[in-house]
Amino acid sequence: MSSAAAVEALNKTPYRYGFVTDIETEKIAKGLDESVVRLISSKKQEPDFLLQFRLKAYAQWQAMEEPDWAALRYPPIDYQEIVYYSAPRQKEQKASLEDVDPALLETFDKLGIPLSEQKRLGNVAVDAVFDSVSIATTYKQKLAEHGVVFCSMGEAVKDYPELVERYLGSVVPIGDNFFAALNSAVFSDGSFVYVPKGVQCPMELSTYFRINSDDAGQFERTLIVVEEGASVSYLEGCTAPMFDTNQLHAAVVELVALDDASIKYSTVQNWYAGDENGKGGIYNFVTKRGLCKGKRSRISWTQVETGSAITWKYPGCVLRGQDSVGEFYSVALTNHHQQADTGTKMVHVGPGSRSTIISKGISSGHAVNSYRGLVNIGPQARGARNFSQCDSMLIGDQAAANTHPYIQSRQPEATVEHEASTCHISEDQLFYLQSRGIEPEAAVSMLVSGFCRDVFNQLPMEFAAEADKLLALKLEGSVG
Amino acid sequence: MTSTETTPVCETPVQTGDVLLSIENLHARVEGKEILRGVSLRIRAGEIHALMGRNGSGKSTLSKVIAGHPAYTVTAGAIHYRDQDLLALSPEDRARAGVFLGFQYPVEIPGVSNLEFLRVSCNARRQHRGQEELDTFAFEDHVRDTMAIVQMDPAFLERSVNEGFSGGEKKRNEVLQMALLEPLVAILDETDSGLDIDALRIVANGVKTLALPTTATLLITHYQRLLDAITPDFVHVMAEGRILRTGDKDLAMALEQRGYDWIDGADGADTPQP
Numbered sequence A: 001m002s003s004a005a006a007v008e009a010l011n012k013t014p015y016r017y018g019f020v021t022d023i024e025t026e027k028i029a030k031g032l033d034e035s036v037v038r039l040i041s042s043k044k045q046e047p048d049f050l051l052q053f054r055l056k057a058y059a060q061w062q063a064m065e066e067p068d069w070a071a072l073r074y075p076p077i078d079y080q081e082i083v084y085y086s087a088p089r090q091k092e093q094k095a096s097l098e099d100v101d102p103a104l105l106e107t108f109d110k111l112g113i114p115l116s117e118q119k120r121l122g123n124v125a126v127d128a129v130f131d132s133v134s135i136a137t138t139y140k141q142k143l144a145e146h147g148v149v150f151c152s153m154g155e156a157v158k159d160y161p162e163l164v165e166r167y168l169g170s171v172v173p174i175g176d177n178f179f180a181a182l183n184s185a186v187f188s189d190g191s192f193v194y195v196p197k198g199v200q201c202p203m204e205l206s207t208y209f210r211i212n213s214d215d216a217g218q219f220e221r222t223l224i225v226v227e228e229g230a231s232v233s234y235l236e237g238c239t240a241p242m243f244d245t246n247q248l249h250a251a252v253v254e255l256v257a258l259d260d261a262s263i264k265y266s267t268v269q270n271w272y273a274g275d276e277n278g279k280g281g282i283y284n285f286v287t288k289r290g291l292c293k294g295k296r297s298r299i300s301w302t303q304v305e306t307g308s309a310i311t312w313k314y315p316g317c318v319l320r321g322q323d324s325v326g327e328f329y330s331v332a333l334t335n336h337h338q339q340a341d342t343g344t345k346m347v348h349v350g351p352g353s354r355s356t357i358i359s360k361g362i363s364s365g366h367a368v369n370s371y372r373g374l375v376n377i378g379p380q381a382r383g384a385r386n387f388s389q390c391d392s393m394l395i396g397d398q399a400a401a402n403t404h405p406y407i408q409s410r411q412p413e414a415t416v417e418h419e420a421s422t423c424h425i426s427e428d429q430l431f432y433l434q435s436r437g438i439e440p441e442a443a444v445s446m447l448v449s450g451f452c453r454d455v456f457n458q459l460p461m462e463f464a465a466e467a468d469k470l471l472a473l474k475l476e477g478s479v480g
Numbered sequence B: 001m002t003s004t005e006t007t008p009v010c011e012t013p014v015q016t017g018d019v020l021l022s023i024e025n026l027h028a029r030v031e032g033k034e035i036l037r038g039v040s041l042r043i044r045a046g047e048i049h050a051l052m053g054r055n056g057s058g059k060s061t062l063s064k065v066i067a068g069h070p071a072y073t074v075t076a077g078a079i080h081y082r083d084q085d086l087l088a089l090s091p092e093d094r095a096r097a098g099v100f101l102g103f104q105y106p107v108e109i110p111g112v113s114n115l116e117f118l119r120v121s122c123n124a125r126r127q128h129r130g131q132e133e134l135d136t137f138a139f140e141d142h143v144r145d146t147m148a149i150v151q152m153d154p155a156f157l158e159r160s161v162n163e164g165f166s167g168g169e170k171k172r173n174e175v176l177q178m179a180l181l182e183p184l185v186a187i188l189d190e191t192d193s194g195l196d197i198d199a200l201r202i203v204a205n206g207v208k209t210l211a212l213p214t215t216a217t218l219l220i221t222h223y224q225r226l227l228d229a230i231t232p233d234f235v236h237v238m239a240e241g242r243i244l245r246t247g248d249k250d251l252a253m254a255l256e257q258r259g260y261d262w263i264d265g266a267d268g269a270d271t272p273q274p
């Protein structure tokens, strides 16, 4: 079995989460104009500041152009063909899980995210978001005992309006980019986390995003604020059914870390990627940014991107605090006709700020995988340091990998190091494993996960094994 | 052999003297160049064979063709393993069935844990033999016991496969794999090269322990030292892709003293195959 043959069939990737939940939903009509923005806001009974926030964003978005600088090719998106609000019909107030529609609980069960008291994950609190709304959040009580707030964005707007007003849009401004502006106008739900001063959040927090309808976009909004000396580890997971059509997912995530605070944000993204001919799949245009506002604050992004037809995503850190630390660890796996243009932005403002970037791109089939990263060192950032390492692995001879590092420094006393490499799956490594009785398919996934080890080591324990399994699953059928 | 009281072994039992590996008139090419030009060799259970020959004579090529390396194309001839057409099997099926190759140059596999690699590979072979698979805990016990055979430090389990291993450590790791896979036919390609004096003794003893009346061993080597520790039943000399001469342990000693020129002069005087 040559590695070429081994890899040629990296083509029949089964997707285990492709089912649709049959549930009655409340949807508004397709299309977007100011009245739709007002309607979303009124459905959610929002305070006026939020309506104004949305309207301002909508006005800015209308004047903006969709960006075209990424190495991505897709037909134009018709923004009038998208449904901007879709929610499963259920009782207004879900005081307890008993009130949640069993079909929804079953859906999350099938996804491996049990929500009910007996079955839920041991030390992980979960916020489950279905299309446009959050349907349940577990362990709220236990977290509250520590003063930690973990709830849906919708609830946060009602219960903590001053925190929301203060921080929403403070890291990703309304008009930051086309997709962020769109999200700011129409965002539906998402998660809100607040960790008060000095508190180490006692458990992993996790949000699980599920797209269910074929014509609704998902525009979630996540905000995490961690006060002085506090810390939290947060993980998001995502899946969607298999449709022939494409669905738009344009999320915004904002993180704020004050003095000595630390936020670890991990993503395991497994949106439906389309079939082997490139039909269907999620268009994933996401803006994620963390503000290291305080001294010695630390924000770490870890992402494992395996899904979506298109991924456009650059989780970054604005390192404003003195001696603050930003980290980005990424694995992006693209197969078939998937396209990923992903990387990070590290903006060094504060003196002594440091950042580390480790990116592993794996490209197979006809996929295109681009790393795009910006390291910007401002005039005040004396002694700032960045280290970047971008490795690409190509499987087969049809796949492509690109690396676009942008380095801008206005500070002579800063150190920036960049290393890049590209390799193919090595025939000798593959043969070595096979000669020890290991099936080529398992061998390829062993090699790929070895290639990603540095990044997987950054994931919370519970999810590192998951990521490994997910990768193996994605590589299934890799050998004819 | 591990206890087989609880789990039945699917592999048909081997009797001493059974032909395990039979190579007939094997021709193979790589990159358009013919490297093996008519190799014939028969190996029976209970035998230890040594394969010698100049650099570039085709020894490693032969071993890789037996193991199924995709870069080499067999253009003529046949290999039978027990009653099977070995060339029809995939590399992983050959390994599962009990053919083992200890590589001359074991590759490094960054990021893949040695422990996990050894476990998956050991289980693949166990599964073939109808033995239950070992979970992480059971395997750790098993591998630690097995490591004693080559006096290897368990710390090597925590590292990536061969990554940063010294030359000698890689070779020990190969013998460890052999011990875990319990092959019926083991080919060791210059496993003695790069070993210090003590390590050579340890590895040689390990290989001797693993050579049973029901298994066969093919030692590819350049040095008499190894053959002093493990006495071969047959010594073959390879030249230009053929086995030029076969003898017993005295042939190796004569080579050690007189070099390969002496054999070249005797071309055509092939001794008959056992």
Ligand SMILES: Nc1ncnc2c1ncn2[C@@H]1O[C@H](COP(=O)(O)OP(=O)(O)OP(=O)(O)O)[C@@H](O)[C@H]1O
Pocket (backbone or CB within 6 Å): B030, B031, B035, B053, B054, B055, B056, B057, B058, B059, B060, B061, B062, B071, B104
């Ligand atoms: N992949 C390859 N591509 C090109 N030539 C090859 C390849 N593999 C082997 N050869 C050639 O085949 C011949 C035999 O090589 P082989 O490795 O089998 O020799 P060897 O007997 O094992 O030598 P040594 O004692 O040095 O290990 C050599 O001339 C070598 O260069």
Ligand SMILES: [Mg+2]
Pocket (backbone or CB within 6 Å): B059, B060, B061, B104, B189
């Ligand atoms: Mg050799």
